[in-house]
Amino acid sequence: MPVRNFSIIAHIDHGKSTLADRLLQATRAVSDREARDQLLDSMDLERERGITIKASAVTVNHHYDGEDYQLNFIDTPGHVDFAYEVSRALTACEGAVLVVDAAQGVEAQTVANAYLAVENNLELIPVVNKIDLPAADPDRVAMEIEQVLGLPAEDCIYCSAKTGQGIQELLDAICKRFESPRPSQIEQSRSLVFDSHYDDYRGVIVYVRNFDGGLKTGDRIRMMSTGRTWTITELGRYTPRPEKVKSLGHGEVGYLVAAIKTIDDVRVGDTITLELDPAEEPLPGYEEPQQMVFCDFYPATADGGSGKKGEFEALREAIEKLRLNDSSFTYEVQHSEALGFGFRCGFLGLLHMEIVQERLEREGGVEIVQTAPTVTYRVKTTSEETIEIHNPADLPDPSQIIDILEPIVKIEVICPEESIGELMRLCDGRRGEFRGQVYISDNRQMLTWEIPLAEIIYDFYDKLKSITRGYGTMDYELIDFRADRLSKVSILVNGEAVEALSLICHKNLAEQRSRSILKKLRKQIDRHQFEIALQAAIGGKIIARESIKAVRKNVTAKCYGGDVSRKRKLLEKQKAGKKRMKTVGSVNIPQEAFLSILEQNE
């Protein structure tokens, strides 16, 4: 049976999952009665957010031109944070269906995903979806696809995943236009791991695409990056219900179970070969996922220093459990004098961070205090080392620093023309370098900047959305680490540096940022019985200062007609509040100050 391996790629909300469901229905893989919306997204969170986080693969059959085809449909995450996973999923395919919303047109992630597919040498079938919408303008959208991506407008298939219009045509095109899997290049067996997930009963379920040779139950397999070996206990395909098979042939896609206990034993992008007759070289392109964004998670009710471990343990359990299914975030125990015990976590990107936080709270039932995200810096030291740091407090002494390099991303923004001016100003203020402008349609353009990641991780996306009144879309991609005039700004409270408040910042922006931070701190710290000096410093040089005047009066006038208990309880409340604070010198700093300070919306 001829095999077609393909993915559907799209900008978020352009109807990818609905289209996938409709394809399953049209091939009778799912009966109409069984059809649920977005069948492929198994997690509630994915369903709610309308995004697909983890890839899975479904096999269906389609009859075309007198022949039965096996269609292996590999689902991909829809966001660039998961670019590596998308890229692995695409590697497993020969073709990709590029879905574009007939009303909204080409958006930033449309472009990013299309580029990824092209980089992976995939055939693209552009699909204009949602043509049933009143605002649909399929011809204009087809022209945009031609304009931006160079795919001829007449190649576009118009369809509506909702009504089913154009679906048969699309299935036919998949059989006709996508290529068969390439023939085996070597005699030994090689399969690509393009995804995995953890199942409570069976351990890790590994998704594979056979490139050379095939796999069968009972095979002793070896993971080529680690050299570890396992025995296949189960092979199968999702149709979309799991169906066990004895073997998976050349070019085919399916899952395997091999009593693998932890997801860390399975690396997406790794190559599986047979232990008895192993391949010498793995399939090309495996790399470790790179965490780019870091933040701390603390239990929300952390009681600084009082040794209350319950919430921390609950958070640890939730993190460990989530990690079973997502090996792309990292965590390590962190202790903050202000916030107690927590974890410093690394993520592929901003969305990834948000998703992890939400899943911890929802699935793990823990409440989390999240500090503001920071990026990874590379520091070149006088001892000719390059160290990576994720926390300003870890910076070496300034005398040992030659250069601080920061991650630079290329961002592509598609927006209405009238927002361009304001967007330019936004990016200028964030050290962005304008790189180009592409006309998309009458009133929309695609703009490109290179910009430090640190500048976009706080509130950039919100600002972009408000400037473009919701119409702007953005995608970003890490391109480089570059040195800039970065320095560590220390925050001093009554002359004492508070490490948890320090930040890394560009020298030109340091003064302005420091001033805004000190202003926030001034609001958060109560007046004390003495004046408090708040200062920001680079090295020994003070660049901003504020002061909190001494409290003038804090004495309860009346005594509540002898209701002494009440008065005592009021004071006890003050006392408890004081206990939860971090004391620097003799200044009490509330927890909130440590969090608010990290919001950088000037």
Place this chain on the structure above:
Amino acid sequence: MGSRIQLAQCTPDQAKVPDVEPGGISSFLAPTTPVEGLYVHVPFCRHRCHYCDFFTIAGREDAFDAYVDRLKSEIRASASCIQGPLQTVFIGGGTPTILPPKLLAEVLQEIRSALPVASDCEWSVEANPETVTPEIAAALADGGVTRVSLGAQSFQPERLKALERRHDPATVERSLQRLRSAGIDELSLDLIFAIPGQTLAQWESDLDIAVGLGIRHLSAYSLIYEQGTPLTRRRDRGEVAPIPEDLEAAMFEHAIRRLDAEGMRHYEVSNWAIPGSECRHNLLYWRNQDWWPIGPGASGHVQGIRWKNVPRLGLYLEGQGLPPVTRPEQLDEDGRIGEAFMMGLRLLQGIPVQRLESLLACGDRSGARRRAIEGHVADGHLIMDAVSLRFTPRGLMVADSIMVDLL
């Protein structure tokens, strides 16, 4: 589990739920108890002022007779618990003088006949200026009242309005005259400062007028935004702006200077008196002595137990004898020591050295308290000498911040 939590949240006010059945408090105490003071609560007011968080009720003139009957029943019932002699009797509110003179006289008479009152007992009554008629003044004097505290609050009509007080400032002087003519000389005024919109000049003028009236005692309270009051809600909505802290501090400092110049001794955070005219009843509170509460919403302290009569008029009127109480509380030694510091330091003479030593000798936190005291002495907030531990003028201004460390 879930439904149980919800039930608890649905209870309108936990403080209204009696923890101890009527009369039950007596089971906590030794059969007869040496008690130095008596507090009687009269919750009625013409109008409930928006800053007030005491247990008060407006518009229940119809309940006066029943209330006084009920008070008399409680007074008689408490006789078996109280071993006198009572050194002080304090009738507070609310507005005790809202009661008709006849009823007020009945209450005073019942106390005198049912309870062991010392011959030199201090009898204080709180009054609002507009309620002091010649008949009331006579009823108080005839009932043996020795001291009246008059809620003047301010002499500025605008500020009175801001407090929702309804009297004409001129009635203050008239009331004082009526009380004096009736033979009551120990007269005190209550003033409030830090009223929204108040200037320092207005406050100075209020104090000038007050001292010009020849009073022997003055209480000056800064306006407190109590949780749950309409005033606090207005502040939270931004409809009322509290005066700046610095101005409030300046007002307090001015009061200290001005009253001292008049020969009125600052003897407690908010109280000034010509020596010998201090309110003996309030001193009981600050010295952690024992007093017995009468009436709904009244708090008492006897044998280390603090409690409060359930503040509900309907429930009170239904019963007889000792009323149900809420929140009975017996602190451990450490808690009692903390309280002793909290209350004792409010007196400007402070905590006498001998008592201080006995307080510091016990309790879980004696070491921590000693260190806190030393720290605040070094900072210039406290003085510790051969006589007592007490606030410096600077420490007094931030007394709450310091007491927190000694709790």
